[in-house]
Amino acid sequence: MSSTIPKQDLPPAGGFQPLRYKRNLPTKGPGGAVIFGACLAVCTFGFWRVGQGNLEKRELQREKAWSRIHLVPALMAENDRDVYRREQAALAREKEIMKDVKDWEAGAKAYHTKRYVPATIAVI
Incomplete structure (x- = not known):
């Protein structure tokens, strides 16, 4: 029985060429550090602007309060003149x-008292 044994395939002499398994993709866009730095810069600028807005708002509230404080005597005098005119x-x-x-x-x-009692007006 002459058996014909098949011959086994063997690698070529010197081996196979190395397989290219790495992806060679070009980088698209900025890196992570650049994006993080840009976000940090935008947030810092935003917080600075919020702080400036808070300072301006506080100053406007102070100005409004002082303007009301200075207007009260004038408004009270005008009200007194109006009350006097109405009483007359x-x-x-x-x-x-x-x-x-x-x-x-x-x-x-x-x-019958010496104290001032303002006139009361009943609106019906």
């Missing part, structure tokens, strides 16, 4: 309406 007009109306009533004193106090 009410006194004139009372004198006109009650001119025929005997022993009527126009503008007499309803309360």
Whole structure:
């Protein structure tokens, strides 16, 4: 029996050529350090602007408060003039309406006290 044994395949002399298994992709865009630095710069600039805005807002609030403080006396004086004008007009109306009533004193106090009691107005 002459058996024909197949011959085994062997590598060529000197071996096979090395396989290229690494990917050779070109880099696209900036690296991670550049992106991190840019984010850090943008955040730093943003926080600086927020701080500047807070300072300006605080200054505007202070200016608003001081302007109100300085306006209060003028507004109170104007209110006092308005109240006086209204009281004089009410006194004139009372004198006109009650001119025929005997022993009527126009503008007499309803309360027997030396303290000032402002007139109350009931709006119905």
